[in-house]
Amino acid sequence: GAGVSQSPRYKVAKRGQDVALRCDPISGHVSLFWYQQALGQGPEFLTYFQNEAQLDKSGLPSDRFFAERPEGSVSTLKIQRTQQEDSAVYLCASSLGQGLGDSPLHFGNGTRLTVT
Template structure:
């Protein structure tokens, strides 16, 4: 079956614009995660959904960041009033099971956001 897909793959936004990044997880995967990866760094956790419930959003860097997964499948990460420090690769991952179940995460290719 298909893996995790993300769109767009690349996004250039002018500072102050709003952007929306989409993630299509693997079908049937309960959990969905968003990460932010700066150049040369490891991914940093942003938020976690189990089905449609957002169980952990403690990694979101500011209230300009908002994520949703209304039907427990596709998720959207929205960034309002983008700033240059938001430039990064945004990775989405999904896993079959939920909390603490030793499930591996399957990552999408990421969306590279550049704010000019």
């Protein structure tokens, strides 16, 4: 596709429900990132994939958060037993190369998750 696509655009979940957020990166992009953006804040790093390998998951806030990218393209961020503090915009970004110095990050429009 022309850009990074994320779905759904909005998600409302009741506390305790599981949710799955999808990211379709730009075709051929090696690097894929997930960020969490709380209201009025800058994005915070969650996890990073290089192709299908999850090389860094240090930003995942708890073991309720899980991300995968099994075939090195589409990625899914799953949150189990959602809590109110999980309410945020979840941004996905991809990059052609492994380093970001010469291949910039391309962001999707994000998924706004509201946990009630």
